[in-house]
Amino acid sequence: MTDFAVPSVARTIQGGPAGAQRPTLLVLSHLRWDFVTQRPQHLMTRAARDFDVIFFEEPLWDDAAAPGVDDRQRDGGIRVVQPLLPHGTDTAAAVDYQRGLLDRLVARVSGSLILWFYTPMALPFARHLAADLIVFDKMDELSAFQNAPPLLLALEQELLELADVVFTGGASMHEAAAHRHENIHCFPSSIDAAHFAKAREGGLDDPADQAGIAEPRIGFFGVIDERFDIGLLREVATAAPEMQFVMIGPVVKIDPASLPQAANIHWLGGKTYAELPAYLAGWHVGWMPFAINDATKFISPTKTPEFLAAGLAVVSTAIRDVVRPYGEAGLVEIAATRDETLTAFAKVLGRPRRDWLAAVDAHLAQGSWDKTWDAMRAQMNVILGGTTVPGREMADV
Structure with a gap:
């Protein structure tokens, strides 16, 4: 396994009311922010009104000799973090490097922290993080996609056990997954x-x-x-x-x-x-x-x-x-x-x-992305009880 040094990751915080610290929403995604506008972009641009949103993507693979990170602000106040890894990096080294990046990011979070998973494949480098709330937005059945990783189903089951609330991207998915979590809610595709x-x-x-x-x-x-x-x-x-x-x-x-x-x-x-x-x-x-x-x-x-x-x-x-x-x-x-x-x-x-x-x-007229985000936020607030609860340690399995 190759040992990689993890670069320092600077934090950009949006201003809030005097004396108030905005919570941070750390999104772990298999989709790229700059690819195609889909559910994550619609929801997270709305979340950024109330949260400091960090959108952490899967690695980009390149021919560089050493790993790096692309950390930039996008329109709407979204901070997109892309790990950069050399071709040929083994799995264990990639996990360690991403874990280190997340640790640096989270160390600079002063307010409450919410983890928002789009992919269970982030668990190997994110399961150790302390969070006030864990959300799994199951927008797709990733295990059914072409070239799905063999570990995905096992990691999804682990994520379902860790998540405080689960959202599904459609009615049929909700019907299939409803028995797998006690706090699961259907939020189908919406519209701007x-x-x-x-x-x-x-x-x-x-x-x-x-x-x-x-x-x-x-x-x-x-x-x-x-x-x-x-x-x-x-x-x-x-x-x-x-x-x-x-x-x-x-x-x-x-x-x-x-x-x-x-x-x-x-x-x-x-x-x-x-x-x-x-x-x-x-x-x-x-x-x-x-x-x-x-x-x-x-x-x-x-x-x-x-x-x-x-x-x-x-x-x-x-x-x-x-x-x-x-x-x-x-x-x-x-x-x-x-x-x-x-x-x-x-x-x-x-x-x-x-x-x-x-x-x-x-x-x-019955729906919109604004209504969808407001309803999701309401479900999160039910768990948080309207207050910031102490972070809890997630098992480092």
């Missing part, structure tokens, strides 16, 4: 409706890389990985050459060469969250061609309400958290095969929009 409503308000210029694409346009945005049904896209695009399929998002964990290529399929790459409304404004249908496999069994796609807020008709494969409630309420068309998909496209393209949009807006 005002952001996506820009797509239906008019006045947005068609982006340059989309402006030359003919209509009608069928669009998808999001991560393109093993959850994306490449075969269904190929079949549908082949059967409907008059339709244009606009695919936005980074390609990860699958070979880009496996993506279907055709004159009516347009791979535009990743776009920022701020850019999305302009693209969606030029689409006629939002499509979610998710594969039906272990990796999608418990997903609750954030893009479902985002498409709807943009005023787009939506067609999806039979993802359980899309069928309930969106499909059952008539807000989303569910289609599994090529023929069913083409029939669904024809239906929504010819459908009167007024009554459908009224139903969409009535549904979306």
